[in-house]
Amino acid sequence: MTQDLLRLTDVTVEFGPPKSPVRVVEGVSFSVGKGESVGLVGESGSGKSVTSLAIMRLIGGRVAKGRIEFEGRNLLDLPAAALPAIRGRDIAMIFQEPMSSLNPLMTVGDQVAEALLLHGWHNRTARRKRTIEMLDLVGIPNAEGRLGAYPHQFSGGMRQRVMIAMAVACEPKLLIADEPTTALDVTIQAQVLDLMKKVRRELGMAILLISHDLGVIADVCERVVVMYAGRVVEEADIRTILTRPQHPYTRGLLRSVPRRSHEAERLYQIPGSVPPAGSIRQGCPFRDRCELAVPRCAEEMPPMFRFGPSQSAACWVTAAAEGATQAGAAA
Amino acid sequence: MTPLIRAENLGKTFGASGGWFGGASDQVRAVDGVTFDVEAGETLALVGESGCGKSTLGRLLLRLIDPTDGTIRFDGQDVTRLSSAEMRLMRQRMQIIFQDPFGSLSPRRTIGQIIGEPLEIFGLTRGRQARRDRVAQLLQQVGLPPAYMDRLPRQFSGGQRQRVGIARAIAVNPAFIVADEPVSALDVSIQAQIINLMQDLQRDAGFSYLFIAHDLAVVRHIADRVAVMYLGRIVEVGPKRQIYDAPQHPYTQALLSAAPEPEVDTVSRRIILKGDVPSPSNIPPGCSFHTRCPIAQEVCRRDRPPLAQVAPGQLAACHFARPNPIPIADAA
Numbered sequence: 236m237t238q239d240l241l242r243l244t245d246v247t248v249e250f251g252p253p254k255s256p257v258r259v260v261e262g263v264s265f266s267v268g269k270g271e272s273v274g275l276v277g278e279s280g281s282g283k284s285v286t287s288l289a290i291m292r293l294i295g296g297r298v299a300k301g302r303i304e305f306e307g308r309n310l311l312d313l314p315a316a317a318l319p320a321i322r323g324r325d326i327a328m329i330f331q332e333p334m335s336s337l338n339p340l341m342t343v344g345d346q347v348a349e350a351l352l353l354h355g356w357h358n359r360t361a362r363r364k365r366t367i368e369m370l371d372l373v374g375i376p377n378a379e380g381r382l383g384a385y386p387h388q389f390s391g392g393m394r395q396r397v398m399i400a401m402a403v404a405c406e407p408k409l410l411i412a413d414e415p416t417t418a419l420d421v422t423i424q425a426q427v428l429d430l431m432k433k434v435r436r437e438l439g440m441a442i443l444l445i446s447h448d449l450g451v452i453a454d455v456c457e458r459v460v461v462m463y464a465g466r467v468v469e470e471a472d473i474r475t476i477l478t479r480p481q482h483p484y485t486r487g488l489l490r491s492v493p494r495r496s497h498e499a500e501r502l503y504q505i506p507g508s509v510p511p512a513g514s515i516r517q518g519c520p521f522r523d524r525c526e527l528a529v530p531r532c533a534e535e536m537p538p539m540f541r542f543g544p545s546q547s548a549a550c551w552v553t554a555a556a557e558g559a560t561q562a563g564a565a566a
Numbered sequence: 567m568t569p570l571i572r573a574e575n576l577g578k579t580f581g582a583s584g585g586w587f588g589g590a591s592d593q594v595r596a597v598d599g600v601t602f603d604v605e606a607g608e609t610l611a612l613v614g615e616s617g618c619g620k621s622t623l624g625r626l627l628l629r630l631i632d633p634t635d636g637t638i639r640f641d642g643q644d645v646t647r648l649s650s651a652e653m654r655l656m657r658q659r660m661q662i663i664f665q666d667p668f669g670s671l672s673p674r675r676t677i678g679q680i681i682g683e684p685l686e687i688f689g690l691t692r693g694r695q696a697r698r699d700r701v702a703q704l705l706q707q708v709g710l711p712p713a714y715m716d717r718l719p720r721q722f723s724g725g726q727r728q729r730v731g732i733a734r735a736i737a738v739n740p741a742f743i744v745a746d747e748p749v750s751a752l753d754v755s756i757q758a759q760i761i762n763l764m765q766d767l768q769r770d771a772g773f774s775y776l777f778i779a780h781d782l783a784v785v786r787h788i789a790d791r792v793a794v795m796y797l798g799r800i801v802e803v804g805p806k807r808q809i810y811d812a813p814q815h816p817y818t819q820a821l822l823s824a825a826p827e828p829e830v831d832t833v834s835r836r837i838i839l840k841g842d843v844p845s846p847s848n849i850p851p852g853c854s855f856h857t858r859c860p861i862a863q864e865v866c867r868r869d870r871p872p873l874a875q876v877a878p879g880q881l882a883a884c885h886f887a888r889p890n891p892i893p894i895a896d897a898a
Contacts, residue, residue: 278753420615449828491758495783502758
């Protein structure tokens with residue numbers, strides 16, 4: 236068992252006025268081990284991005300409940316002044332659209348170097364050398380010659396490479412990547428996913444990859460956390476999720492993904508649509524779309540049940556069918 | 567039998583030629599010498615990455631933009647020569663579904679007004695009540711309650727909006743629909759609903775689709791034939807089964823293998839292309855794919871390979887495509 240690097244316990248995030256809050260994330264618990272790659276998968280409105288932003292304390296909403304521990308320290312207890320030291324050095328983050336995170340008026344070399352300077356690289360020559368090394372690592376051709384280039388001179392895929400170089404320049408222990416390849420073409424996505432795996436291997440950092448695409452997660456991650464309507468509904472190692480999913484939502488999601496490798500007469504479809512954030516106050520949020528739903532599902536949110544050494548899922552029906560037992564508070 | 571659509575040598579160049587700032591280099595050759603047919607009732611999928619010209623090609627077919635060269639025949643009639651009045655009548659037979667159907671519509675108009683507009687323009691219903699009845703029927707056809715007709719677009723989810731976009735497109739009983747990335751912005755669980763709906767409607771009404779997409783997984787379930795575009799040209803086209811089981815162009819092969827699937831142990835089969843797609847304003851000479859092609863030779867840098875038959879109904883533009891290919895075993 237790897238040691239926990241990051242552990243979320245019962246995290247609840249609310250938006251709006253405190254008197255009538257909208258709960259966008261509720262009771263989310265999971266962990267990321269040292270050097271481990273974990274995927275957080277869900278559709279729009281699942282709360283996956285809000286969860287990842289909450290870890291970095293970058294949200295406008297409130298973490299109303301729960302603990303977010305990094306190496307045993309609760310990040311929620313830290314004073315705001317302590318955060319910049321953690322961001323970048325311990326935990327780095329990359330986003331879907333690199334152009335909106337890069338400064339258009341600053342050269343690519345200066346932006347990577349700035350990240351280094353902020354975290355103690357005071358020697359100019361060493362900083363420059365490290366910047367070239369990083370751009371080289373992420374596969375920018377002729378890295379030294381491109382130091383003076385501006386972001387607009389790069390393609391979308393190259394910008395994402397620069398973002399990754401900035402993010403990993405200080406060798407963070409955890410890289411949070413929020414839909415890093417969603418805006419990219421498939422052949423470029425393949426390059427960037429490969430790069431993320433290479434960087435992780437070479438720098439030994441952990442990755443929390445947020446994506447709507449189970450294929451992307453299967454490519455990069457060892458373990459998966461499935462979210463639906465603000466809650467974790469299933470968690471398992473990647474092979475188990477792909478071969479023996481237990482939550483009806485995970486099963487439906489996997490079945491509805493169009494495959495290039497085999498063909499169905501008709502695609503499987505999950506009926507209905509995701510309920511609006513915070514609209515389900517009671518019971519299982521998936522029950523209205525679920526083929527297996529029983530009356531209990533409308534009354535009581537199922538806890539996480541343990542289906543195997545690495546797998547747990549929040550479903551009354553499959554838990555009863557499989558004889559799964561209720562998991563501990565730390566699922 | 568004449569095909570429903572026949573595009574011949576279709577080309578589109580954007581940008582002025584010989585301008586003040588250096589002439590030819592300002593031009594973008596978005597579509598270049600494209601020839602293909604769409605049969606009545608079939609779905610031709612047009613697949614390629616951003617900048618390959620697939621959306622431009624879709625708009626050319628509807629004459630939403632005019633081609634620089636080439637012809638488009640619709641039911642045997644050359645639509646590139648039609649006057650704007652004749653073209654307006656023709657539009658009743660050709661419709662488009664956009665990725666975001668409300669991107670170009672007023673947020674203040676009700677769903678009923680949006681779907682009813684083409685009925686009004688083409689005089690297909692007489693009077694307000696008849697129009698409302700027809701809109702109600704269309705909403706039902708796309709799986710929405712008729713009572714929604716008085717609501718505004720912002721009250722709808724992405725999947726519901728696309729259903730409205732589809733209802734508007736089929737309102738005039740078209741023979742041909744260009745669907746430009748209709749499910750790309752939707753969640754996976756909603757994508758399947760929309761694809762199934764589009765298939766059901768086609769089975770009932772018999773129209774043809776040009777289904778534009780950026781990856782091959784989505785179109786596998788809806789296409790009869792698939793055309794793959796790269797930098798303005800079709801590099802491979804053929805019956806679906808041939809394209810998926812025995813792709814002949816290295817780009818098709820890479821595109822097929824690039825998108826990761828939620829399967830155990832798929833990574834090893836990936837072909838990862840080098841580099842980026844070149845700019846359409848600076849297309850490489852010879853085979854335009856040679857800068858990224860894993861099997862490129864000297865001849866590829868020099869001569870552009872023609873789109874030639876490699877199997878019945880399957881054409882590929884590659885110097886190394888072999889006729890009568892041995893099918894490549896695909897994923898289990």
